[in-house]
Each structure stands twice: as C-alpha cells, then as structure tokens.
Amino acid sequence: MTKRHFRPSLLPGIVVLTTLVALLSLGSWQLDRADEKQQLLDRYSRAPGLPTVDIGNFDQNWQGYQYRRIELSGEYDTHHQALLENRIHRGLAGYLVLTPFVLTDGKVVMVNRGWIAKTGDTGQQIEIDENVSRVKGLISHPPSVGIKMGSLDDSPAGWPKTIPYVETEWMALQLARPVLPWVVLLGPHEPHGFVREWQPSVRMGPNKHKGYALQWFSLAIALIFLFVASSLKPDASAAGSKDRI
Numbered sequence: 366m367t368k369r370h371f372r373p374s375l376l377p378g379i380v381v382l383t384t385l386v387a388l389l390s391l392g393s394w395q396l397d398r399a400d401e402k403q404q405l406l407d408r409y410s411r412a413p414g415l416p417t418v419d420i421g422n423f424d425q426n427w428q429g430y431q432y433r434r435i436e437l438s439g440e441y442d443t444h445h446q447a448l449l450e451n452r453i454h455r456g457l458a459g460y461l462v463l464t465p466f467v468l469t470d471g472k473v474v475m476v477n478r479g480w481i482a483k484t485g486d487t488g489q490q491i492e493i494d495e496n497v498s499r500v501k502g503l504i505s506h507p508p509s510v511g512i513k514m515g516s517l518d519d520s521p522a523g524w525p526k527t528i529p530y531v532e533t534e535w536m537a538l539q540l541a542r543p544v545l546p547w548v549v550l551l552g553p554h555e556p557h558g559f560v561r562e563w564q565p566s567v568r569m570g571p572n573k574h575k576g577y578a579l580q581w582f583s584l585a586i587a588l589i590f591l592f593v594a595s596s597l598k599p600d601a602s603a604a605g606s607k608d609r610i
Contacts, residue, residue: 373596381592385585392581399574408432409565418504420468427504427547432565435549436501439468441476443495445540446525449508454480454560461508462491462559463531465540466500466549473544475536476500477508478551479559491525493557502549503563507531 412432420435441464448460462478481490510530517535520526526539537544551558 368600369597370600371593371596372598373592377592377595381588385588388581388585388588392578392585395574395578395581398569399571399578402569402574403571405431405565406571412503427545428506430504432503432505434501434552435504436499437466437468437474437549438499439466441465441493441495441497442467442473442540443493444524446491447475447531447536448491448525448527449531450527450529451510452480452508454482454562458483460527463508463548464491464493465536465542465544467542471542473537473540473542475507475531475533475544475548476502476551477505477548478557479561481559497557500549501552501555503552505548505550505563507533507546507548 409432413434415433418430418433418435420437443464445465447463449463450460452459452461459480459482461480463475464478465473466476467473478491478493484490508531513530515529517528517530517532520528531548533544533546550563551561553561553563
C-alpha cells in the first residue's frame with residue numbers, strides 16, 4: 366500500500382483558510398442572532414409579570430425595558446394621527462394607527478392603537494375621545510419595516526397622515542414637540558384600540574438561525590475534509606522504488 370504524506374500547496378491553502386474563516390464567522394453570527402432572538406422572546410414572556418415601569422427611570426436606557434408595562438398621564442393629540450401603511454393582518458391590507466400622547470411635561474409618546482383594515486372612511490374610523498387622560502400598554506420599539514422606501518416629506522398634506530415608515534425625529538418636526546424614541550403598544554383591555562395581537566418583531570426565529578449556523582459549520586467541515594484529502598500525496602521515494610522493479 367502506497368504511503369501518503371500531507372503536502373498542501375500554498376495558494377490553495379490560502380484560499381481554503383480564507384474560506385474557512387468566512388464560513389466559521391457566518392456560523393458564529395447566526396448563533397449570535399439566535400441568542401439575541403431568544404433573549405427577546407424570553408423578555409417578552411417575562412415582562413407582563415414584572416412591576417409597571419416609572420417613565421422617569423429610563424430616559425436614556427429605554428431599550429432595557431422593552432415590553433415592560435407602563436402607565437402614562439397626559440392627553441391624546443387627536444388632530445395629528447399617523448397611519449403606518451402596508452401592514453397585513455390575516456391576509457388583509459391595512460394600517461397601524463399611531464396617535465400622539467402628550468405627557469404632562471410636554472413630551473410626546475406615540476401610542477400604537479393597533480391594526481385597522483384599509484377602507485374609504487379611515488379618518489372617521491380612528492376618531493378618539495379627547496378626554497382620555499391615562500394610557501396603559503407595553504414599551505416597544507417603533508414598528509419596523511423591511512426597506513424604507515421614499516421620503517416622509519412626500520407624505521400627503523393634512524391629517525391623519527399616511528406614512529410608509531416611522532421616524533420619531535420627523536414626527537417631532539410635524540408636531541413641534543419632542544417625541545420620545547419608543548412607542549406604547551396599547552394594552553389589550555384599554556379603550557379606543559383596534560386589533561392588538563402584539564408579538565415580538567421576529568421575522569426569523571432562533572431555531573431557524575441555528576439551522577443556518579449548522580449549514581455553515583457543515584460546509585466548513587466538508588471543506589476541511591476535501592482539502593486534507595486533496596493534499597495527501599504519494600510518497601515520492603516509494604513511487605521511485607516501484608518504478609525500478
């Protein structure tokens with residue numbers, strides 16, 4: 366049996382090493398994303414059982430309170446509501462209704478009152494009692510979109526205003542008031558709400574990320590195996606002795 370020795374070539378070795386690093390990096394990134402998504406889901410499941418948050422505690426670090434319960438005092442600004450378009454619920458097109466809630470210190474929190482179907486009388490449909498003075502709900506990021514298309518400055522004049530995505534800085538200019546960078550998901554038992562089936566914004570679950578990580582790591586293992594197999598060369602002295610027989 367011919368002896369073989371591991372004699373990798375320089376250039377293929379460099380290519381394989383570079384590719385291997387990329388594959389392992391992609392696999393590790395997918396595992397990190399899976400961990401982030403799992404932490405988000407765990408936070409959402411634990412949050413309802415935690416005490417209600419005092420707004421004065423998290424001006425600079427509100428992300429750490431995501432999905433926690435909060436109760437706010439103030440009043441709705443019923444004249445400047447926004448409709449986030451292209452939101453699908455059970456196969457139907459519609460909007461998320463975002464209503465400014467002016468706090469006692471003059472700052473504004475956008476309240477996500479839920480989903481409504483796209484109809485011809487949207488303005489009348491989202492009317493709300495101006496005398497509401499308290500709001501209960503969950504702290505959350507503003508609603509996300511896949512790709513931000515167009516400019517908010519191109520939104521039609523007048524209110525309610527239909528918008529393709531949410532930017533609190535832009536909303537602050539429209540309201541001439543400071544708008545906080547988080548929103549309130551209106552509580553399920555609060556009045557003046559619409560469809561509120563709140564869930565964490567997770568387009569891809571942890572298990573799917575882990576599946577992709579397994580694919581990248583499997584490719585890395587296969588690459589190592591192929592490189593080792595192709596780098597095993599027959600022993601030159603043994604081959605020469607065989608030729609002289």
